[in-house]
Amino acid sequence: xxxxxxxxxxMGGDDAPQIVVAGANIARRRYPHVNFLLYGDEQQxxxxxxxxxxxxxxxxxxxxxxxxxDDDKPSQVIRSGRNTSMWLxxxxxxxxxxxxxxxxxxxxxxxxxxxxxxxxxxxxDRPAIASFFPTLRGETVMLDLGANISCSARNLVQFAVMGxxxxxxxxxxxxxxxxxxxxxxxxxxGNLELQKAADIIRGIDFSGEFVGFVEGDxxxxxxxxxxxxxxxxxNIALKTAEGTAxxxxxxxREAFRNSLWAxxxxxxxxxxxxKLRNRSDPRRYNGAMFLGLNGICVKSHGGTDALxxxxxxxxxxxxxxxGGNQMIAEHIAQLNIGEQSE
Amino acid sequence: xxxxxxxxxxMGGDDAPQIVVAGANIARRRYPHVNFLLYGDEQQxxxxxxxxxxxxxxxxxxxxxxxxxDDDKPSQVIRSGRNTSMWLxxxxxxxxxxxxxxxxxxxxxxxxxxxxxxxxxxxxDRPAIASFFPTLRGETVMLDLGANISCSARNLVQFAVMGxxxxxxxxxxxxxxxxxxxxxxxxxxGNLELQKAADIIRGIDFSGEFVGFVEGDxxxxxxxxxxxxxxxxxNIALKTAEGTAxxxxxxxREAFRNSLWAxxxxxxxxxxxxKLRNRSDPRRYNGAMFLGLNGICVKSHGGTDALxxxxxxxxxxxxxxxGGNQMIAEHIAQLNIGEQSE
Numbered sequence: 284x285x286x287x288x289x290x291x292x293x294m295g296g297d298d299a300p301q302i303v304v305a306g307a308n309i310a311r312r313r314y315p316h317v318n319f320l321l322y323g324d325e326q327q328x329x330x331x332x333x334x335x336x337x338x339x340x341x342x343x344x345x346x347x348x349x350x351x352x353d354d355d356k357p358s359q360v361i362r363s364g365r366n367t368s369m370w371l372x373x374x375x376x377x378x379x380x381x382x383x384x385x386x387x388x389x390x391x392x393x394x395x396x397x398x399x400x401x402x403x404x405x406x407x408d409r410p411a412i413a414s415f416f417p418t419l420r421g422e423t424v425m426l427d428l429g430a431n432i433s434c435s436a437r438n439l440v441q442f443a444v445m446g447x448x449x450x451x452x453x454x455x456x457x458x459x460x461x462x463x464x465x466x467x468x469x470x471x472x473g474n475l476e477l478q479k480a481a482d483i484i485r486g487i488d489f490s491g492e493f494v495g496f497v498e499g500d501x502x503x504x505x506x507x508x509x510x511x512x513x514x515x516x517x518n519i520a521l522k523t524a525e526g527t528a529x530x531x532x533x534x535x536r537e538a539f540r541n542s543l544w545a546x547x548x549x550x551x552x553x554x555x556x557x558k559l560r561n562r563s564d565p566r567r568y569n570g571a572m573f574l575g576l577n578g579i580c581v582k583s584h585g586g587t588d589a590l591x592x593x594x595x596x597x598x599x600x601x602x603x604x605x606g607g608n609q610m611i612a613e614h615i616a617q618l619n620i621g622e623q624s625e
Numbered sequence: 626x627x628x629x630x631x632x633x634x635x636m637g638g639d640d641a642p643q644i645v646v647a648g649a650n651i652a653r654r655r656y657p658h659v660n661f662l663l664y665g666d667e668q669q670x671x672x673x674x675x676x677x678x679x680x681x682x683x684x685x686x687x688x689x690x691x692x693x694x695d696d697d698k699p700s701q702v703i704r705s706g707r708n709t710s711m712w713l714x715x716x717x718x719x720x721x722x723x724x725x726x727x728x729x730x731x732x733x734x735x736x737x738x739x740x741x742x743x744x745x746x747x748x749x750d751r752p753a754i755a756s757f758f759p760t761l762r763g764e765t766v767m768l769d770l771g772a773n774i775s776c777s778a779r780n781l782v783q784f785a786v787m788g789x790x791x792x793x794x795x796x797x798x799x800x801x802x803x804x805x806x807x808x809x810x811x812x813x814x815g816n817l818e819l820q821k822a823a824d825i826i827r828g829i830d831f832s833g834e835f836v837g838f839v840e841g842d843x844x845x846x847x848x849x850x851x852x853x854x855x856x857x858x859x860n861i862a863l864k865t866a867e868g869t870a871x872x873x874x875x876x877x878r879e880a881f882r883n884s885l886w887a888x889x890x891x892x893x894x895x896x897x898x899x900k901l902r903n904r905s906d907p908r909r910y911n912g913a914m915f916l917g918l919n920g921i922c923v924k925s926h927g928g929t930d931a932l933x934x935x936x937x938x939x940x941x942x943x944x945x946x947x948g949g950n951q952m953i954a955e956h957i958a959q960l961n962i963g964e965q966s967e
Contacts, residue, residue, distance in 0.1 A: 503872040515815070526843070535898075547893045
């Protein structure tokens with residue numbers, strides 16, 4: 284494998300820079316051909332690196348004392364935040380020093396900075412954020428989850444093309460199935476933009492297969508590999524699913540505390556239930572990909588730990604190694620969707 | 626209590642008329658002051674009634690051989706379906722023979738027929754469907770879940786007023802909390818209609834409290850007693866939650882089959898886990914209320930059993946006994962929202 288350089292915003296996230304440095308060391312062992320550029324407070328970072336055995340040889344530190352706060356407005360930081368660890372890590376991708384960037388910081392600021400610095404891939408009107416949804420069959424790619432509060436048919440079509448490539452690249456699914464999220468599966472359901480998008484996507488020659496409209500319960504069931512939707516709907520679906528999972532897990536825990544018999548039952552079933560918990564460990568699904576930009580940027584959950592941050596780094600590395608962005612650009616160019624859809 | 630007469634579409638639902646007749650008998654025992662008008666195939670219904678001890682004295686049968694099918698188009702049945710059990714049961718409410726109607730049939734047809742026959746309550750532009758969402762704290766009322774694919778600020782404001790009354794009436798919550806579903810809690814989140822709706826609702830003098838925007842995970846957490854949204858978003862949230870619950874329950878079941886130890890653990894914990902299952906039994910939450918119409922109509926889930934159908938009948942009875950529709954009409958009139966919101 285070619286060596287890959289990843290720029291890390293060392294100051295982004297609830298427990299930065301600790302989890303960023305520790306996460307880099309986990310990723311380094313998983314991907315031996317990777318090295319890192321770390322942007323942030325040099326003194327803090329150096330101290331942390333010295334505690335991570337073997338990491339020193341794989342990192343370069345670029346000092347900056349500025350960083351983006353979680354409540355900073357994107358519109359402001361794109362003007363005043365050009366010395367922040369976030370901006371500088373994205374800039375290293377723009378000037379070719381790094382092949383991709385990972386940050387656990389402010390999502391809106393990160394997207395705004397990436398859009399301004401990198402611009403969109405040719406043929407893409409608006410970037411989208413793709414994330415993983417744990418399902419019965421494994422995991423499903425869902426987009427958009429953070430960039431576009433409402434979408435035109437043309438946006439949704441482009442998201443479908445990007446999601447198809449992303450699912451092949453990151454999940455290694457050869458012929459992914461795609462669905463457009465709606466309130467019913469019949470052609471006449473939903474609003475006009477959804478119906479128009481479905482019509483256009485149906486005409487695209489994917490290596491995967493467009494199954495048409497899917498409903499909310501199809502997402503956790505894993506009915507398709509890629510779920511295409513606007514951010515508003517995607518956000519509501521994802522958060523409702525997270526809340527429901529938390530609710531039921533709470534009920535189950537409570538059930539085991541109900542009686543002495545139940546507590547005894549828990550002792551016997553513990554090993555099995557622990558395996559179940561591992562299976563739905565959110566750290567395994569960490570890493571939201573910004574798709575449609577002239578660069579690779581992965582947003583890690585702000586509250587993740589080192590293991591979760593390493594997963595997000597892995598998403599960036601896979602996308603780089605498989606040339607995901609080139610594939611998206613080629614597909615969009617071949618399909619000529621830009622002109623078909625208007 | 627005053628005697629209450631409920632019209633039942635005996636032919637609607639997967640297992641009609643069996644579950645309708647058996648459900649009526651369960652409801653009759655729960656609410657001794659209730660009697661029923663049953664619309665449908667007299668021969669079938671009579672035979673079923675003879676098997677339900679004590680029900681005979683509480684029902685009148687109105688024969689019709691016509692019924693609405695699940696795949697009938699609402700636009701068609703409102704013209705050609707005027708002898709169906711569904712139409713006739715709604716008509717008995719219009720002419721005052723019954724105080725409310727319950728059907729487990731085609732939702733779209735039922736709403737279209739109710740709108741045409743009954744018209745809207747004064748001051749209501751569009752009716753909404755309200756349903757229950759099981760939560761950590763009990764249950765939350767959510768609307769709209771079936772009538773309006775997209776909503777203006779004015780619609781959402783009216784839904785808030787109706788939801789507040791409904792929650793007080795049916796769940797008996799004195800000062801319900803209300804939230805508007807959005808992708809974040811800050812005032813600037815979401816689209817303009819949502820922001821405008823929030824502004825207007827904030828100015829209303831509820832007996833309850835409007836907490837502002839809520840997110841997807843707030844629904845299962847029971848953060849508010851009433852969640853206001855459009856049908857598209859509500860449908861996606863509800864179905865994603867149902868799918869997630871099914872997924873996790875499946876995982877838990879699987880975990881208990883994993884090993885001999887886990888199976889043994891299940892034996893000990895069974896009683897506790899069964900209680901958990903009862904708690905989230907969908908039959909306990911059956912009955913979607915059509916709000917904003919000049920009449921009481923409850924839609925039962927098509928696949929429910931007698932116990933679930935009896936719950937739906939109970940929802941109609943409570944709404945009638947507490948004068949829910951009068952309260953909605955009064956509140957809308959007092960608030961004068963119609964003029965404020967445009």
